[in-house]
Amino acid sequence: KAGVTQTPRYLIKTRGQQVTLSCSPISGHRSVSWYQQTPGQGLQFLFEYFSETQRNKGNFPGRFSGRQFSNSRSEMNVSTLELGDSALYLCASSYNRVGESGANVLTFGAGSRLTVL
């Protein structure tokens, strides 16, 4: 059973550019959630998509956006990149919506490491 696949694994951008990251969930999983991980702030929730709709959103500016396709694959976009956006971006898939059951069962991908110069 294939795991969660994130592409690209590494990328370097410059300030002001935009970036799109992709996440393919485990087959049959309907929820994809996105996280930003930095040494300073730790692992922080960005947003969750379920059935092509954004369900919950963390405390991030509007430059961070996402979408989900009918096959549950998801993309996240960061526009007007800032140096502080350098981070490991992780996605996780689950069958149920995040928070729907008593315990989330999240399967994470290996992440996309973004460096902004």
Place this chain on the structure above:
Amino acid sequence: TQLLEQSPQFLSIQEGENLTVYCNSSSVFSSLQWYRQEPGEGPVLLVTVVTGGEVKKLKRLTFQFGDARKDSSLHITAAQPGDTGLYLCAPGGSYIPTFGRGTSLIVHP
């Protein structure tokens, strides 16, 4: 937002030693989860504890949920280099998954 404090922040030990890491909060949780994140990988769910006072064992790892369901501990017996990683705790059923900052463990051969 449920704030989770993890301690210690860093731990560097020799193979064979025992260790305990902690996850504390002022909030009560319906469940609490522990993840391990190895270098270059995403976090992997290790365990979910649900009942206050519950103890779960996963080979050399022992997880305990506090009686008041506000805190949890992870004890590793006879640590091995393969235990190296970042250990994260998180409320199990949160709509906005909130993770502690984690304990970064290095086990030297």
